[in-house]
Amino acid sequence: MVKNKSNYSTQNTTHKKRTWYIILGGGIVVAFFFMAHKIIPLGLEKDKDGNITLSPNRQTKLNKELEEIDNAEQYVLVAQRSGLYPCYSCTNEQKTIYLNVGEVWKYGVTRKGLQGRYPRENFGVPDLNYFQQFIGTYSECLKKEKIKIYNYPFLPEALARDILLIRPPGNKYDS
Amino acid sequence: MTAKEQLIKAQQASEEAHQIHISCRIAERLFPKINPAIFSDVLRRKIKLSQYDNGILKFYFTFVAMENMVLKFDGIYYSRKKRHLEVAVRIPFEEILAANQTETIHLMEKAFLEGIDLIATKKLAAPFDHQAFKKDVEAIFAQENWYEEDLKKYRAMPSLGY
Incomplete structure (x- = not known):
């Protein structure tokens, strides 16, 4: 009985080893196949x-x-009515700023065909008008946008304010 | 609460209460000939969307007028979850250029009514009587010089360039 048990154990181990060699060999064959034929x-x-x-x-x-x-365009978002608007360029924890009708909230560039998705195009801020200012390549539009953002502090509306903003209220960054 | 906080709260409440929002996507030189605020002011005073049922809780309309339309800005979109409808209608640029102020207003009226007609192309989450909505807006536009008072207000603002 003990001898039979011992024989079974040896045969089982040999069988297992053979199975692993077959799997390994098959894997190598498959690998060579894919190396020869690139996956597209x-x-x-x-x-x-x-x-x-x-x-x-x-x-x-x-x-x-x-x-x-x-095909891109550079635009400006301006206040449609006087009131408070979010201010991302304000300092000292000031989150909003009072804009008069027609004052600049944000300069931007777009090159995607959004389907007139107001207010999405206005970044969720209501009561803004979108004015197309320049059409050109994306690079040209980005330059126009950057120049306008940097020159914002010199606009009459910006100079008239009690606080000086380095860029428009709706522009979090310089571009 | 400070005066500023009160102003912010009042403005937020006002914005949430407003059911009609009107804006524009136009070539800069067409402003202030195209001034959506005139339409917005009058329609907000005289129209309550809730009286047409609750299929549309907020109506966003955009006037589109550009010489070179390199990007697609016209169309209609409806959010079934929020029941917000966004529609943009294009007005031919050359027509606006040639039009005087009164003619421009009429072109904008036509575009706005076309926008209301587009509601019928959308399957809304709940009933909305867009025909009654259109009828009431038409009645407002039919009043002679319905826009005059608000136009005077904006003309008095020198920064707008009237």
Whole structure:
């Protein structure tokens, strides 16, 4: 009985080892297969000559993004009515600022085709008008925006205020 | 509560109470010929959206007028969860350029009514009688010089460039 038990134990171990060798060998074969045949990710495909190329969808996406870079606009958001507006450039814990009708709240650049999603385009702030000031490439628009933000302190409306703001109330950063 | 805190609270309450918000996406040189505040002031005084049922709790309208429309700004969007409707209607740039102030107001009236018509294209979360809404707005626009008082107010502001 003991001898039979011992034989069973040895055979079981050998069987297990053989199984692992088969799995390992199979894994090596699969690995060599994939090394020889590259996995083509989504967005790439082979053309009729076997060359890797962009898929039509990915090419369309690229064209769209290039067009967005070339077609941008620089805008200004101004107060539609006199009242308090959020102030992100105010110091000393002041969270709001009083703006008169027509005063600048924020300069910005957009290159995405938002579908007139007011108030989303106004960053959730009501009672603002959006004025398109410049159309051009994204780079040109960013420069226009930056110049306007930096020159904001010299606007008559900014100079007339008791407190000096380094940039418009709605601009958290310099661009 | 300080005077400023009271002002903030009052303004917030006022904004929350307002059901109609009107704005614009326009070429800068068209302002103040296109001044959405005139429409906003009058319609907020005279229209209560709740009387048309509760399918729309907030109505956001945008006048769009640009010479070069490189970005898509017109269209309609409805949030079933919030019951907020956002609609933007384009007014031909050349028409606005050629129009005087009164003609511009009429073009804006037409665009606003077109915006109300677009409500029918959306499946709302609850009933809303957009035809009654349109009828009431039309009645306001039909009154001669309905906008004159508010226009005078804005004309008196030198910074606006009237």
